[in-house]
Amino acid sequence: MRIARNVAAVGAFTALAVGGTVALSATASAAPNVTPQGVCGKAYKTVNSVAVGSLGTVYLTYNSSSGMNCVATIRANPGTAKYMSAYIYVPATDEWAGDDGKFTSYAGPSYVYGKGYCVSWGGHIDNVYVSVENSNCAALKERRVTEVR
Template sequence: MLKSLTRRISCGLTVVLVAALAGPAPASADSYNGECGSGYGVVNSASVSGGTVHLTYNNSNGRNCVVVTRSNPGSAMDMDAALKRSDSTSWKTDPGSFTTYAGPVYLDAAGQCVDWGGSIGGAWVVRNGTNCG
């Protein structure tokens, strides 16, 4: 939709301003779209071939969450989201065949470093010892 505004300037000139009015741009498919739920905000992210891994945190409950989103959703493909405390050897994961995103994977880790990552179609990215406190 276009909206035209006409304004007369004091020297007698008329200026016509045209502005495009539209709703917000649609979110890209690989942007974080609130998949972890209310109260979670992105605190870190990493590109992976075909999308993005998002690390989120909820200040009110001290929980982290990881979601892997695809740039171009389509037919289902192997994906995984992974998260653990850096001082642990036990990963929480969500492997499967997904069309849009993998996860969410949650972990209580207030004040602790986390290792997190994800995969799309076998391509992995992992970040170790981040977001400490």
């Protein structure tokens, strides 16, 4: 019984040490099949998305309980770290959030309060940039731009 407890304690300590090391790493890393809900949170539902060429997708999600929007850029094929970003902006409130750097799987999450507001959002992977302006507005027409730099 005592040996089993010691083995369990060593296993738990190892898991915490490895988890702490991963949490302190400079780049985000995730297993393949990362989802917007895995990045933003289970309460967030995907309300819009835009392809970043063939490299991945930027997702706009919304949590109806909190009124928060979240954006995440997720690579189609995780691997070697690449420059990536995810951003969201609410023009009516001038609130902005973003994440950029070299990542292996995803950029984000980036959160803003967006209930009842139009949002502009986007991101990039490598040299492909996408942006969506006036998104999720009843009165305004959405504008999407993809640019290769």
